[in-house]
Amino acid sequence: MPGRILVVDDVATNRLILKAKLAAAYYDVLEADCGQSAFDRARKEQPDVILLDIMMPDMDGYTVCEMLKACPETSHIPVVMVTASGAPKERIKGLSVGADDYLVKPINDMALFARVRNLLRVKMMFDELKLRDSTSRELGLTDFLETIEEGAGKSETVMLAPAADSQGDVWKDAISKMPNVDVIGSCSEREALNMARFEMPDAIIVQQSIMQEGDSLRLISALRARPETRQAVIIYVVADGAIETAAKALDLGASDYLMEPFEPEEMIIRLRTQLRRKRYSDQLRSNVRDGLKMAVIDPLTGLYNRRYATQHMQKIVERAQESGKDFAVMMMDLDKFKRINDTEGHDAGDMVLKEFSRRIQENVRGVDLVARMGGEEFLVVMPDAGAMTAKHVSERLRRAVECNPFVTADGVELNITVSIGVSIGTEKDDDPGKLVKCADLALYEAKANGRNLVSFHEAA
Amino acid sequence: MPGRILVVDDVATNRLILKAKLAAAYYDVLEADCGQSAFDRARKEQPDVILLDIMMPDMDGYTVCEMLKACPETSHIPVVMVTASGAPKERIKGLSVGADDYLVKPINDMALFARVRNLLRVKMMFDELKLRDSTSRELGLTDFLETIEEGAGKSETVMLAPAADSQGDVWKDAISKMPNVDVIGSCSEREALNMARFEMPDAIIVQQSIMQEGDSLRLISALRARPETRQAVIIYVVADGAIETAAKALDLGASDYLMEPFEPEEMIIRLRTQLRRKRYSDQLRSNVRDGLKMAVIDPLTGLYNRRYATQHMQKIVERAQESGKDFAVMMMDLDKFKRINDTEGHDAGDMVLKEFSRRIQENVRGVDLVARMGGEEFLVVMPDAGAMTAKHVSERLRRAVECNPFVTADGVELNITVSIGVSIGTEKDDDPGKLVKCADLALYEAKANGRNLVSFHEAA
Numbered sequence: 001m002p003g004r005i006l007v008v009d010d011v012a013t014n015r016l017i018l019k020a021k022l023a024a025a026y027y028d029v030l031e032a033d034c035g036q037s038a039f040d041r042a043r044k045e046q047p048d049v050i051l052l053d054i055m056m057p058d059m060d061g062y063t064v065c066e067m068l069k070a071c072p073e074t075s076h077i078p079v080v081m082v083t084a085s086g087a088p089k090e091r092i093k094g095l096s097v098g099a100d101d102y103l104v105k106p107i108n109d110m111a112l113f114a115r116v117r118n119l120l121r122v123k124m125m126f127d128e129l130k131l132r133d134s135t136s137r138e139l140g141l142t143d144f145l146e147t148i149e150e151g152a153g154k155s156e157t158v159m160l161a162p163a164a165d166s167q168g169d170v171w172k173d174a175i176s177k178m179p180n181v182d183v184i185g186s187c188s189e190r191e192a193l194n195m196a197r198f199e200m201p202d203a204i205i206v207q208q209s210i211m212q213e214g215d216s217l218r219l220i221s222a223l224r225a226r227p228e229t230r231q232a233v234i235i236y237v238v239a240d241g242a243i244e245t246a247a248k249a250l251d252l253g254a255s256d257y258l259m260e261p262f263e264p265e266e267m268i269i270r271l272r273t274q275l276r277r278k279r280y281s282d283q284l285r286s287n288v289r290d291g292l293k294m295a296v297i298d299p300l301t302g303l304y305n306r307r308y309a310t311q312h313m314q315k316i317v318e319r320a321q322e323s324g325k326d327f328a329v330m331m332m333d334l335d336k337f338k339r340i341n342d343t344e345g346h347d348a349g350d351m352v353l354k355e356f357s358r359r360i361q362e363n364v365r366g367v368d369l370v371a372r373m374g375g376e377e378f379l380v381v382m383p384d385a386g387a388m389t390a391k392h393v394s395e396r397l398r399r400a401v402e403c404n405p406f407v408t409a410d411g412v413e414l415n416i417t418v419s420i421g422v423s424i425g426t427e428k429d430d431d432p433g434k435l436v437k438c439a440d441l442a443l444y445e446a447k448a449n450g451r452n453l454v455s456f457h458e459a460a
Numbered sequence: 461m462p463g464r465i466l467v468v469d470d471v472a473t474n475r476l477i478l479k480a481k482l483a484a485a486y487y488d489v490l491e492a493d494c495g496q497s498a499f500d501r502a503r504k505e506q507p508d509v510i511l512l513d514i515m516m517p518d519m520d521g522y523t524v525c526e527m528l529k530a531c532p533e534t535s536h537i538p539v540v541m542v543t544a545s546g547a548p549k550e551r552i553k554g555l556s557v558g559a560d561d562y563l564v565k566p567i568n569d570m571a572l573f574a575r576v577r578n579l580l581r582v583k584m585m586f587d588e589l590k591l592r593d594s595t596s597r598e599l600g601l602t603d604f605l606e607t608i609e610e611g612a613g614k615s616e617t618v619m620l621a622p623a624a625d626s627q628g629d630v631w632k633d634a635i636s637k638m639p640n641v642d643v644i645g646s647c648s649e650r651e652a653l654n655m656a657r658f659e660m661p662d663a664i665i666v667q668q669s670i671m672q673e674g675d676s677l678r679l680i681s682a683l684r685a686r687p688e689t690r691q692a693v694i695i696y697v698v699a700d701g702a703i704e705t706a707a708k709a710l711d712l713g714a715s716d717y718l719m720e721p722f723e724p725e726e727m728i729i730r731l732r733t734q735l736r737r738k739r740y741s742d743q744l745r746s747n748v749r750d751g752l753k754m755a756v757i758d759p760l761t762g763l764y765n766r767r768y769a770t771q772h773m774q775k776i777v778e779r780a781q782e783s784g785k786d787f788a789v790m791m792m793d794l795d796k797f798k799r800i801n802d803t804e805g806h807d808a809g810d811m812v813l814k815e816f817s818r819r820i821q822e823n824v825r826g827v828d829l830v831a832r833m834g835g836e837e838f839l840v841v842m843p844d845a846g847a848m849t850a851k852h853v854s855e856r857l858r859r860a861v862e863c864n865p866f867v868t869a870d871g872v873e874l875n876i877t878v879s880i881g882v883s884i885g886t887e888k889d890d891d892p893g894k895l896v897k898c899a900d901l902a903l904y905e906a907k908a909n910g911r912n913l914v915s916f917h918e919a920a
Contacts, residue, residue, distance in 0.1 A: 001581070001684075001711070001712075001713060002680075002681035002682070002684040002685045002712050002713050003685055004685050026677055026678050026680075026681040026712055027681070028681065028682055028685050048685070121461070124585075125584075125588065128585065128588055128589075129588075131745075132592060132748055132749075132752075135748070135749050135752050135753075136752050139752055139753060139755065139756050139768065139771075217486055218486050220462075220486075221462035221486035221487070221488065222462070222488055224461075224462040225462045225463055225464050225488050225508070251461070252461075252462050252486055253461060253462050285591075288592055288595070288748060288752070289592075289595050291752045291755055292592075292595050292596050292599055292748070292751045292752060292755070293595075293599060294755035294767070295599065295751055295752070295754035295755040296599050299766070299767050306759070307754070307759050308599065311599075338798070374834075374835070375834070375835050
């Protein structure tokens, strides 16, 4: 997987060494010799990964990383801190400001390349997701979507697969201190795959087996390949110095790794970074899904719109042909609705439409299709319902409107009625449009006969 | 990248050998011992890649591949043919039935693994795209999208970067025979990157340099990393036996490779397969984009809907605050529209709404916002337009409706008029809703004063 990498270091020789290594692996390399120029190039040229030195004259790497993570144009670009000091404190500081990894000079090539490949893979998926999200953004759709506050309310689950139970207890103690994170028990490597498929945790921490090296790597590979855990965070804990195994794990799809011995704080920070990234990609996915849903939802009432109703009726017709069971089509129109808009104002009119929608939904089944066809016209289609059921339900709907007044925000009570036209579809019907027309004719009849009535279309 | 691989071979020993190789690289391996069971397992278990033997007792691999490619549930799963014969004719036959590659036994491990990694990467992107597409499908949105007929109309462009010009001419002759494919000239490796950024070809064929091996690999990596060519098909032509270079190219993002000497037909088939795959993923991408667009489009008239108008007006207000320029808000309502629906029928009413939309669009600028707010009510917002312009345009719109009758499908001529209310926004306005209300008040005035009129809201 190719990519563009920004190397940031104030010492030219250091840049040269890294550039040579990366170029030999066919990466495109950009350079920056101070914090400010790093930030500027990152914004302008949007590299795929940033390798960031810590000790620099104008500002230190921590500050640059914080700036990058705070800026919407660069916050999604992965950052790897590169430094001379391997002290746990420095390491934790680097990770806390949002770095994705922390490599100590002289850099181990295997660790560097495995990490770069891992981050490029993550970046590629993000770019694809963001592309979709930016379409919703341009269309102004995202403003209608609820934004998920970081960790707000919903708690996340972490599954542990340590090499020994005692180890699992230590991890559990540390992780339990994280807000909104639940540890859902630790299990052996062998049970982990099944348990994960069942529990679908947000994150899984797997420890390298002491006995059989391959088993834990196989577990990571399998977790990543299964649909239930494909999107989960996987953190791999390896023995001191097992950099080759760690690199393999990253290539097999681990999200991150921890090398023993480590401070519990480092585990928590890495886990937190990965969970944040997962929440972000989950949200990008759901933004698109919700944006697409908006294409079929009437914004005022939250009911399906005409577009969806047309499509969905076709399916109901097909299912009726298979099952041989009748279905009911009801067209409903609020009586003298224009008068409400004219005398009480549009806000009152909107309230009536919303309240009417609520009353319909209270009086039909979950499988029934309820849609606003436009204006004050609504459609209900009931699969698996004959003339008897339709008569019963449509009368109930008519009464549900008539029985209680609709109350405006100003406390004005409005007496509203509805006219309903019904047609019954059989297994012989293959044209939903025709059935809607028949229901429409019956509706006209109900209106003509004085309104506040249910009228049935009589098959010719 | 982990994955599940289905190994199909009637000889148990062959399956065992392949399984051992793949499992050592931590892949999840499924097995099938005949064509029918291969097809069944592929449908049921959805592997990520299929390795398919050709000689089998129940049906040959070609038939199985054709079945897999014809079935919607499996057509997206990559297939690699594995066989004892390396004859060009067999090879071309395998590729023609839709296989993604053709490996000769005994299998070269490097060729196998590079190919598997390449196919898994492609599959991963497809899965992500399909996930989105399936949402539109469930919502019935895709049925509204025009499906692109394979290669229909639009021609695709191929750029050549051969090691020598004479070579380019031979390729050009072969590719020019493909329907709907244009060769947009060949160029040297050094020019290729710039030319590709400018021309944005659908496919690029790059030849391994004879002099400097690294250069062509670097080109592939750079093409794949740049936004303009990130989604392009890249086919790499390598020298006889240069399997290591080919494997490297696949890892760097080449879509496929050809090893010299090859029949021109093989180049064409591989190119065709890759172009088909690109069309498919382009379409999945555009389906989502179009699906999202539907959330802001009124299906009857094709104008923006109220949801979009509300969002977009906010932006117009903000821009006016920056520029200090006025903008005009016009609410329009067709006069006595209900009467048309009642006397001429809904189809005539729909025609009037569509024709009215067309006339509005003919009489405003491209930068103006035109939206159907619901029923027979329309909104036009003109950025950078003061009272004079608004007066002129709204009068023109009024006349555009009055001057020519609207003709129904049955040839009935309807005389239609429109009432228009206008309010003018200034840099001091920050509430679009208020301006719409003012335009609405002016609209009521126009209606009250006898309809077919433009009325301006007078600022208090």
